[in-house]
Amino acid sequence: xxxxxxxxxxxxxxxxxxxxxxxxxxxxxxxxxxxxxxxxxxxxxxxxxxxxxxxxxxxxxxxxxxxxxxxxxxxxxxxxxxxxxxxxxxxxxxxxxxxxxxxxxxxxxxxxxxxxxxxxxxxxxxxxxxxxx
Numbered sequence: 001x002x003x004x005x006x007x008x009x010x011x012x013x014x015x016x017x018x019x020x021x022x023x024x025x026x027x028x029x030x031x032x033x034x035x036x037x038x039x040x041x042x043x044x045x046x047x048x049x050x051x052x053x054x055x056x057x058x059x060x061x062x063x064x065x066x067x068x069x070x071x072x073x074x075x076x077x078x079x080x081x082x083x084x085x086x087x088x089x090x091x092x093x094x095x096x097x098x099x100x101x102x103x104x105x106x107x108x109x110x111x112x113x114x115x116x117x118x119x120x121x122x123x124x125x126x127x128x129x130x131x132x133x
Contacts, residue, residue: 013077020081024088028095037096045092052085 031037055078063072073079 017077017080017084021084024084024091028088028091031092031095031100034100036100036102037092042092042096045089045096048085049089049093052082052089055082056086 027040059072059075059079059082063069
């Protein structure tokens, strides 16, 4: 009875690993297509990166404590989740801070309309625009 429940949970953990790896791909692809990271928060990526790093640190500390290096790989799902998390987070951090630093969203129609309809007074020679003291 216990072994069948354990096997089911173990199988579900691998399904979770697969879903987690798949969830990152559309965002990375969208950022690449748009050449922009506008519209989502980099703070969640930083937190995710921290979580993946701490997960790896725990695996390493457990291996050191037990004196058995294979202990670090004893939980393949935890290892895979940390690896996927850190890998995709590095992709997102690179996209956000290195590749696509311009925060302009080409699909933001409202911002384009505001810029076009705003009157420009810079460089105006009309004396009525200047306030005197």
